Amino acid sequence: MENFNPAIIIRNTEIIPFMHTNFRKKTIAAIDLGSQTFRLAVVRIVDNRPQVLASQLKNVRLGQGLAANGRLTENAIKRGVKTLRNFRNVLDKFRVSDEIVCGTAAMRNAANAGEFLDLAEAEGFNIKILSGNEEAFMSVMGLRTTLPAISAPFLVVDVGGGSSEVVLAVNSNILFNRSLNIGAVNLTEKFIRTDPPLPGELEKLGFHIRQKLSDLSAKLPQSPKNVIGVGGTATTLAAMALGMEKYDPRRIRGYALGSQELDKLWNFLTGMKIHARRSISGLESKRADIILAGIAIFREILHITEFKGLTVSDGGLLLGLLTSLIKKESDNHAEPPNTRGLYL
Structure with missing residues (x-):
C-alpha cells in the first residue's frame, strides 16, 4: 500500500525544515477520535527527549446509534463537541504548536459526518478522517514503537x-x-x-x-x-x-x-x-x-x-499518530527523538 504521509493532516504546518534548536523545544499533540473513545496526548520535546505532559481518555461513544440509522445522533455530536472543547483548553494550556487530529469508523460511516466536522472546525480542529488503510498504517506504527x-x-x-x-x-x-x-x-x-x-x-x-x-x-x-x-x-x-x-x-x-x-x-x-x-x-x-x-x-x-x-500493546493508533508527527518534524533532524519510552 502507499505510505501514509502525515504531513497532509497536521495543523499549522508550513512545510519548512525545522532547525535543530527549534526542534529541541517543541510541544505537539495527537488526538484520536474513535467511535467509543476520544483520546488526547500532549508531548513536549526537550533536548531531543519526548516528555508526556497530558494524556486523556473520554468515553464519548460518538458511534452510538449509528448502526441503526447510519447517522451520528444529536446527543453523540454534542458529547463529541463538548469533549473537543475540553481538549482545546488542554492544548492552549500547554501552548501546543502542532497537532494531528483524526477520526475513524464512526466518521467514515456516518452520513452526517460533515455536521460534526463543521462544529469541530468552529472549535479550531481540522479533522482528517482516516481511511482503513491509513488507520492500519498508524496502528502498526504505534505498535512497533512499543514492541x-x-x-x-x-x-x-x-x-x-x-x-x-x-x-x-x-x-x-x-x-x-x-x-x-x-x-x-x-x-x-x-x-x-x-x-x-x-x-x-x-x-x-x-x-x-x-x-x-x-x-x-x-x-x-x-x-x-x-x-x-x-x-x-x-x-x-x-x-x-x-x-x-x-x-x-x-x-x-x-x-x-x-x-x-x-x-x-x-x-x-x-x-x-x-x-x-x-x-x-x-x-x-x-x-x-x-x-x-x-x-x-x-x-x-x-x-x-x-x-x-x-x-x-498499549501502543496503537494514538501513539502511531504521535510518532508520525514526531517523525514528520524530525525528517531534517540528525537524531530523531526515541519514542519507545512514551506511555500514554
Missing part, C-alpha cells in the same frame, strides 16, 4: 466501537488489511437487548462474528507468528485480567493474555448485570455494557487463527 522486537509477521487486531481492524504486517510493511464493521458498540446495540444477556442473544452474536471472520485465515498471505491486541478493548481486557485498580500502561505493554483467561472473563461476565460489571477492577464504567461484544471478537480471532493467546 520493536516482536516476531514477524504479526497480526494486529484493534477492536473499536464501530469496527475492527485486522492487519498482517512485517515491521512497518502492511501485507494484509481488513476493516470489518464489527465493533463493541454496534454489535452490542444489534444483538444484546437484555441485562444480563440471554443465551440466544450471545449465540446470535457469536454466529455473526464467525460469519464476518469466516474467510480470514484463507485470505492471509502468510501465517502470523503472533497475534497482537491494540486499542481500548484489548488494554481493558488486560487491565481486568491484572485486576488493575488504576490503569498502568507499563504493566499492559507486552502482557500475554491467554485464551483461557478470555474464556474465564467471558463466563464470569455473561451472567452479570451491567451495574455489577461496573465494580470490576480494570473495567471502565462506561465500557461495562459493551465489553462482552469486544471479548467475543477476540475469542473468535484466536479460535480462527489457532492461537492460544495474544500479546497486548
Whole structure:
C-alpha cells in the first residue's frame, strides 16, 4: 500500500525544515477520535527527549446509534463537541504548536459526518478522517514503537466501537488489511437487548462474528507468528485480567493474555448485570455494557487463527499518530527523538 504521509493532516504546518534548536523545544499533540473513545496526548520535546505532559481518555461513544440509522445522533455530536472543547483548553494550556487530529469508523460511516466536522472546525480542529488503510498504517506504527522486537509477521487486531481492524504486517510493511464493521458498540446495540444477556442473544452474536471472520485465515498471505491486541478493548481486557485498580500502561505493554483467561472473563461476565460489571477492577464504567461484544471478537480471532493467546500493546493508533508527527518534524533532524519510552 502507499505510505501514509502525515504531513497532509497536521495543523499549522508550513512545510519548512525545522532547525535543530527549534526542534529541541517543541510541544505537539495527537488526538484520536474513535467511535467509543476520544483520546488526547500532549508531548513536549526537550533536548531531543519526548516528555508526556497530558494524556486523556473520554468515553464519548460518538458511534452510538449509528448502526441503526447510519447517522451520528444529536446527543453523540454534542458529547463529541463538548469533549473537543475540553481538549482545546488542554492544548492552549500547554501552548501546543502542532497537532494531528483524526477520526475513524464512526466518521467514515456516518452520513452526517460533515455536521460534526463543521462544529469541530468552529472549535479550531481540522479533522482528517482516516481511511482503513491509513488507520492500519498508524496502528502498526504505534505498535512497533512499543514492541520493536516482536516476531514477524504479526497480526494486529484493534477492536473499536464501530469496527475492527485486522492487519498482517512485517515491521512497518502492511501485507494484509481488513476493516470489518464489527465493533463493541454496534454489535452490542444489534444483538444484546437484555441485562444480563440471554443465551440466544450471545449465540446470535457469536454466529455473526464467525460469519464476518469466516474467510480470514484463507485470505492471509502468510501465517502470523503472533497475534497482537491494540486499542481500548484489548488494554481493558488486560487491565481486568491484572485486576488493575488504576490503569498502568507499563504493566499492559507486552502482557500475554491467554485464551483461557478470555474464556474465564467471558463466563464470569455473561451472567452479570451491567451495574455489577461496573465494580470490576480494570473495567471502565462506561465500557461495562459493551465489553462482552469486544471479548467475543477476540475469542473468535484466536479460535480462527489457532492461537492460544495474544500479546497486548498499549501502543496503537494514538501513539502511531504521535510518532508520525514526531517523525514528520524530525525528517531534517540528525537524531530523531526515541519514542519507545512514551506511555500514554
